[in-house]
Amino acid sequence: MKFFRVRYKQGQRKFETTLEAVHKAEAFKKFRDLSLGVPISIKEVSEPLSMKIERLKSRYTSPIKNRRVKDEPYIAFLDQLATMLDAGMPINICLAESITDTNDEMVRAIFTEVLRDIESGLSLSRAVVGYQRQLGVLSLSMFELGEQTGTLSSAIAKLSSILQQIYDNRQKLKKATRYPLFIIVAMSIAFVIVITFVVPQFQSFFEQSGMELPFPTKLLLWTEHAISTYGPYILSGAILLSAAFSMAYTKNPQLRLKTDQYFLRIYIVGKVTYYAMIGRFIYLFNVLTEAGIPMIDALQIAMGVVENNYIRQELQKIPVAIEDGRSLAQGFSESGQFEGMVMQMIKAGESSGSLGTMLGKVNRVYNSRYDYIVDNVATLIEPILIAAIAGFVLVLALGIFLPMWSMVDLAG
Incomplete structure (x- = not known):
């Protein structure tokens, strides 16, 4: 403009x-x-x-923000809308009732505008086009599919089911990481308290002795000096650096790609991310193809819910391979994101005409792997936490007791 x-x-x-x-x-x-x-x-x-x-x-x-709507109220809204449409009620009445019953301001504001557009003559799929950022490509595609096939209620119900599964996986991961995060935060607080309040009590005592302090003691004193003198600056610098990196990550596609690629190499986190993204992609691709969406379109929509940029870039090779005349199995192979067993299952399903069944089995494989890692996050991280606690206690004990033992030896 x-x-x-x-x-x-x-x-x-x-x-x-x-x-x-x-x-x-x-x-x-x-x-x-x-x-x-x-x-x-x-x-x-x-x-x-x-x-x-x-x-x-x-x-x-404005209640309509430049971000995705919250999952829980949106899923509840879709469930109610699908139920009322399935009962044969007009879409404007269904939307009006669902808008009244939702407690989320953003969902209410978006669909109030959508209802106004529908009453002025637009279809649902046309009315929601301007809210792709808030609702996602998947929602827009499912609305359009439902209108084209005359099964809007079942399409919305399926959309709700897909979003519910994605939401449940996220909640499962949050629940699994709650205990390790609590331990890490507690350790950090304990470390700062000990360094700030305990170590200074021994500092003057050590200085008066006039003896050469061992390295662990010097390390503790240097750390205490840095925290007490430069603590606010360190914290401010960390916040500014984090904000700058976040802004650069958002605006620089190359940085975003490299960061997401490195993220996949991190212990536990990388595997959780990989299994979640690939499982989500396979599940959605299967649902969309079963619903009658063309394969290329289904692939593009399914890639839209993959949040890791590196994985999404590699998955882009699949529709390119199909457009060039190669098979789906060849496209999966060229992406480099799937192991041999999965490739054989895709190839068998494609050649036998039972691709949907095979995709369902592949999805269960990735879901079971994701569930195993998430259910055992605490067990897998436990050795790292124990080693960190042991290192903290060892440095603290050596830093305080080594000079005291040396003074006892001198006094003897």
């Missing part, structure tokens, strides 16, 4: 106003529709500060 300043006359007095338009002709038409007076000149200008402020204000005050 561009901005145009229009100067005009009302009687003998001159005024000006700024209009937003694609080109000068549209700006002139908008001004004429306002019937403000006789135009004198129309000139393209930069966006006025007042309009910038108003746009920023509306962005922060």
Whole structure:
């Protein structure tokens, strides 16, 4: 959009106003529709500060944010909508009742606008196009599929089921990592307390002895000095560095790709991410192809729910291979994300016409692996936590007791 300043006359007095338009002709038409007076000149200008402020204000005050809707209220909304549509009620009444019953402001605001568009003559799939960022590509595709096949209620119910499975997997992971995170936070707090309050009590005692302090003691004293003197600066620097990296990650595709690729190499975290992303991709691809969506479109939609950029880039090779005339199994092989057993299952399913069955079995393989790792996260991380606690206690004990033993030896 561009901005145009229009100067005009009302009687003998001159005024000006700024209009937003694609080109000068549209700006002139908008001004004429306002019937403000006789135009004198129309000139393209930069966006006025007042309009910038108003746009920023509306962005922060509007309930429709530039992010995904929350999963729980959206899934509940879809469940109610699918149930009412399945009962044969008109879509406008179903939407109105579902909007009334939801407690989420963002879901309510989005579908209030959608309902207004539907009542003005648009279809549901056309009305939600402007909310792809908030609802996701999957939602838009399932709405369109339901309208094209005349099974909107079942399509929405299937969408709800897909989103529920993704949400359950995320919650399962959060629950599994809660205990290790608690241990790490508790260790960090204990370390800061000991360094800040315990070590300084021995510092003057050690200094008065005039003896050469061992390395563990020096390490503790250096750490205490750094925390007490530069603690706020270290914390501020860490926050600024994190914010800068987050901004660069969002805006730089190459950094995002490299970071996500490195993320897959991290112990436990990499495998959890890989199994979650691939399992989600296979499950959604299977559901979409079974629902009648063309294979290429189903692949593109399924890749939309893969949040790791590196995995998504590699999966892009599958539709490219199919478009070049190669088989689905060859596309899976070229992506480099699937092991030999999975490749053989895909190839057998494709050649025997039972691809859906095989994809279901592949999905169960990845789900079982994901569940195993998530259910045993505490056990897998336990050796690392024990080693960290032992290292902390060892450094603390050596740092405090070694000089005390040396002083006892000197006194003896």
